[in-house]
Amino acid sequence: MVNQMDKVILAFSGGLDTTVCVKLLEENYNLEVVTACVDVGQPKEEIEKAEEAAKNLGVKQHYTIDAKDEFANEYIAKGIKANAVYEGYPLSTALARPLIAMKIIEIGEKENAKAIAHGCTGKGNDQFRFEAVIRSMSNFDIIAPIRDLNLTRTEEQEYAKKHDIPLSPDKIYSIDENVWGRSIEGDILEDPANEPPEESYAWTASVEDSKNHTTKVAIEFEEGIPIAIDGQIMPLFELVEEANKIAGENGIGRIDTIENRVIGLKSREIYEVPGALLLIRAHQALEELVLTKDELLFAEYMSTKYSDLVYTALWQEPLRDDMDQAIDNMQMRVTGKVVLKLFKGSMTPVSRESDYSLHDIEQISFEDKENDQKEVEGMIKHHGLQASIYQKLSR
């Protein structure tokens, strides 16, 4: 059991859930609250909002942890190499959760805390993701006050009012944002019958408002990781920001889907993931050039399994690490350049080059005389031999 004035580290965003959590942890659990906000590329104002909110709540110690490059290099890079997409969603929130949990654990150790708390409700996937990592990588107690008390959003607002808790100006939707994507949930979006209003989007132009001319974008990869965009070499974090901008203004990146959550519920989800979709499309286009047919088939199978592990909070599963190693081995040849043409929500690869290309222009050409066409005749005679024997039988 936790003793009075033991410390708890709260993963804190300054939004309604985590703000209410600060007071609940103090009043109902008798804990000293240390708040921590992990920067994985959410807007600067969000980071500042968390700092401000912690101060207004009288929190003695608040941490802001810059994990932007680590998120890009250790998590997004793996997501790109695996083409990690769950039911069409490139896992922006899901990929960030294990890293956030690891950072909170580090603070917990530094602060000699007794417990770690999060503001997740009992409905979503994030509670699984946080707790899987905290449980397997530390011995902290875990507290989820909103879930514990079965609070609704309205009850949280009432609690805040009753306890004079200063709330940051309310957002209509529940938004989770990092450099890999923006997820928008709640309010009228909960009903799949409602078309999302234009103002729910922030990163992407509508098809109507997107550019009226095509844009070409060149992406260079080294061992499966994007290293340059339009000839400019840059760290992955900045490259993803750039990809978000270019794809977003061309109307690429909106997803409106019915998602199958871990607990079995179906939920209507809206995402803006322009950079993620662009980079994964480019990556696949390069893989098509350099990997064999069998490698591509197997990569696709791994991709599905990998994405499912990431989505369902099984980042710690050894199979994920096993697959990372297999994928890294394949990615050694995924080096080269892809150009895509973007226009009003569409993106089409129009050029691919690689020193590891398996495409043999000499052999495939209609102008080739060197490789005697007649030689294939014997192969054709025996192709589908069993099917042919079967058909003859039934004639």
Ligand code: ARG
């Ligand atoms: N449904 C997505 C996922 O499970 C996004 C969750 C967004 N989380 C949030 N707290 N708003 O990864």
